Amino acid sequence: MKISEIGIGTYALSGVYGAKDLEEFKRTIYRAHELGVNFFDTAEAYGNAEQILGEILKPFREEVYIATKVGVRGNIKPDLSRDYIRKACEESHRRLQTDYIDLYQVHFHDPATPIEETVEALEELVEEGKIRYYGVGHLPIDVTEEYCRLGKPFSVLAEFSAAARESYEKLLPLYKKYNLGIIAFSTTGRGLLTGKFKENQKFEPGDIRYLDPLFQRERFQHGLRIARKFAELGEKYGKTPVQVAIAWVLAHEGVICALTGPSTVEHLEENVEASEWEIPKEDLRELEEFFKREDEWLRQKQKESIKQILIRPLPEPQKAFVDLIYVIETALSLGIIAEKEILPVFYELYGLRKELDKEGVGEKLKDIQARLRRVISLDAL
Template structure:
């Protein structure tokens, strides 16, 4: 395993995330997951990420790594839990940290990340709370997660931010946030490096693309419409490069990510040892400069085409009546919200209230009544400008 140093931390190039323990991808065998975590340590991985929002993930991770806790770095996240709206007040951060320490069976958290933005708590208050935890020795560093560019800037300029955990893979990454991190010398820690499984041979070798009930990918916009076709093209291109190196699609994807300037550790989310070992094969070698250039040119052209198609799709969804199928209508509106944020057609601050309204309807929608979803669509029409 290779390691990368940022300030006084030296993290393994491959890290392990525990998002799957929240059940977002279906059921997880907890005992098998713990064995995978221990095997990861044996293979040289020293960076493990979790969050208070991931159900019992902190407890599972803490139990699995307690025998070698002093040899590793643990990252956790604060600010949202149990479907509640984000809370980054000083009081909440203090109590949440104590709870995470208890669950993780540790006296300190190496990196404590702000998970989501809380628009009702001043950034200054949140930074003050985090700095106090550093002084008390309860956390060693703090970082950021799902925030907008302007909020990132405020934290970077007023705090001592160590890292940013951000979605990053060949299918999507925020170039503006990358540039900011490099400017302020903030470590980049990518997650979703395989595009929720889309950038794996295993996915494309299946006979069908269906997921079990409750799997978040059933409503994930990346698996629908033009996004899915884009993923198919990207996977095919990266697979051709992988064949040249006798590597798998996953391994070339991870190698490409690790080649991006500022990346310190790529978070992977295996639940099985076989997946873990394949992921580790993305570290310890490099793509040739000409292959990197070919991939970057390809992605640049395809991403430009995708943006045009995404705007057309948003216009089509908002400009017509929603499908009578309630589940399809729900998926379409999720697509509009997430894609509009990624295309920066609307700010998260403006669209999040609508997102919360939409998800509040999810479990109570009548199978033959889309009237409430039409109301959500109307709100989106008044906010989003795609021309």
């Protein structure tokens, strides 16, 4: 597949970034096609995004690549069993109004299904012409490698922006060993690197950024500083901060596509323009120095936050929930805990998100806080 450097995603259609104007979204996809974007990403789990995208792309289906994802429709716990995958693929065909998917991606890890079974199911779909390629995403690194050993994934999805660099660093050796294309997502940092957010930014509870660690505490301050740095650099070259952000991602070895999720034509045009420009080498080097200094500061602050959240009495449930998610995600990204060890606690915590206003939830959150204190060694912080 010859994928365009910029790909367009449809995650926003599930409401994670607030309500969107559907007609404007449709115009955005048409404009993307006109501008030469040929890679469109969706998922069975993004509300009715597959259906909407299928309808829009139908007149020029043969000219584009459709990527979708499998494993978590309507459920928190993934299912990657052979039966589920075969059924889900048929349903995605129906919603997308197509009889083949260009890239079928494993959405999340399913510890209950052997990887061999999932790989066999995906290979079968390739042989039958129902999918052209398969890829993986959101997996622990050892699981990603297992997919590479047992099968032939075309690509790996990774959150990758200047404000979220950990996944890329972990995946680079696999790209080199298995020639696994890296498809970067949230390349504008979910809007953070556009420079449109301010220190005191508030998000509604339904917006993913209300919960996303990228928008909490020191991590948010760090992101805002990167956005300012990109604004300064962009000024030198007549580029906007978001164009610098996307060009920065594309400057990295192994990245075959930068996915972004604009929902207006104006944002789309701004983002697509980023692929026509390269950040000069000396500026990239200077940015690396800037990130080194930032990372040192960030690690220290993050450790302090984890400690505080785990030893102090928890605040009211909404805030406590966000804090505990922050602890888990931050401890994982700092390498303080292993994903396998923490996944059961994460599922339990995440399962509470819809009962935060119910009686007794405070006790459940306290129990999770105590369990996290047992798995995260506070002395090591």
